[in-house]
Amino acid sequence: MNPDQKATVLEFHHLSAEQARERRTQVEDIFRGSYVHAIEAGEKFEAPEAFMHRFDAYTAPNRGAGFELVIAELDGLACGQAWGWPLHENTAWWRGLQLDEGNAIEFTAENGSRTFALSEIMVRSELTGLGIAHALHDELLGNRPEQRATLLVRPDNTRAYSTYRKWGWHRVGILTPSWPDAPTFHVLIRDLAA
Template sequence: MNTPDDLEFEHLTAAQARGRGNMVEDIYRASYVDAIASGDLFDSPFEFMRRFDSYTGPRNGDRFAYVLARVRGESAGQTWGWSLPPDAAWWSGFQPDPGLAGDFTVEDGERTFALSEIMVCAGYAGQGIARAMHDELLRSRPEGRATLLVEADNSRAYQRYIQWGWRKVGHLRPDWPDAPRFDVLLRDLAD
């Protein structure tokens, strides 16, 4: 799959991304059209932006990384995440698959990057932009590994993550109102 020749990336800090909240919400609305239309409270733009405000708040400030994708100057997608701090709530409720080391969820602030969101506006879907943003964000990370959450029944995204080198390590349900249960995926970044 060939990405558009005029695909460009812009890296933003937490404060810069937060300052462009309207753009972040517009991209969300253009990417999650079906999820929003489902009426599921968790997928509502209001709840999404409430989570975004939390992600870009003081707690993640300098740990937060955001990549905006543009094609011919138009927003086409976005992705972000942050380095997990030593007291990361990310692992709360984590149910590991058999065989994981006992210290699997121990964080030191430099061990794990949490890839929180990756979305492509519907008009740009199927052009390789998600993979390009994914690679752009992760290639700049100093952590040794990355983690993400994916709904088990989201077969399209799940299949892509596996193709991109991710593997399932367990599941959890985040402490957000109406949050679904997610599978937890992991990818080594040292390679």
């Protein structure tokens, strides 16, 4: 290889909740490198302490089975991450959902195998635009056994919103999570069988 060329090998590491907790420092580091502008703007919901509080709750031992974290490394540098979990019966995920249309009781009926919640996907800001987010998305969702996946996106995050739509997601409603200082999100759904 020419000394001026850079290697571009993207590797993925799949982690359970327990393994993710062991990499807590790395998870926070990737978050800080990805949400630079939101942190600098002082957004309370995106403050590192608030984010890590949510991470700790998602990976708590009593949380339930199925949490999966995928960390992407580019030439050995942890450059992005995505995580989620299957929604089980009585999940808090759907609390406060306002569907655009349809029956909310039927839509939110979960059994642990119907819906996978894609909770986070992020890439270090200096590496955006290289296809890493799409690769993380596909790596996390590619072999999921659930029928569908859901995620929350800020309506004013036009770049992410547009990208998700290109990847096959569509809006079904709005939701404000119960976390402190949480904004109102648009709820997107994607058929995983497609």
